[in-house]
Amino acid sequence: MIIPGIVIVLAxxxxxxxxxxxxxxxxxxxxxxxxxxxxxxxxxLVLLGVFYRTSFYLDVALVYAFLAFLGTIAISKYLEGRGLES
Incomplete structure (x- = not known):
């Protein structure tokens, strides 16, 4: 199956x-x-959802991606503000 190969690449x-x-x-x-x-x-997480054939992992992946995006934006704004003061 192709999933073990994908796991190795992701690792x-x-x-x-x-x-x-x-x-x-x-x-x-x-x-x-x-x-x-x-x-x-x-x-x-999407790969787990496909492997186990459940949408729960896809929901978790969507929420995690959204929170990661917000975190990246917040950290970028912080670093941008710090760079202006220096």
Whole structure:
């Protein structure tokens, strides 16, 4: 089945995002890495929904994606304000 291959690719992408979030030279690099990580988590939740044939995981993925988007916007606004004062 194709799902194990997708899981391996997503796990590798998570590893790279975690490395960039930990070693990123600037705060915007870390924010982008964490945003990419949340997108990968949403993809994993959708994959779980397809695998178990239930819509519950899709609902959770939708709410998680929305909250991650709001968090990214909030952090970006904070970093933008901090950059103007410096």
């Amino acid at each position: 590798g992408a998570c590893l790279f995002c975690l490395l960039r979030a930990a070693l990123g030279p600037t705060a915007p690099d870390r924010v982008i890495a964490i945003d990419a990580l949340t997108s990968i988590i949403v993809a994993c």
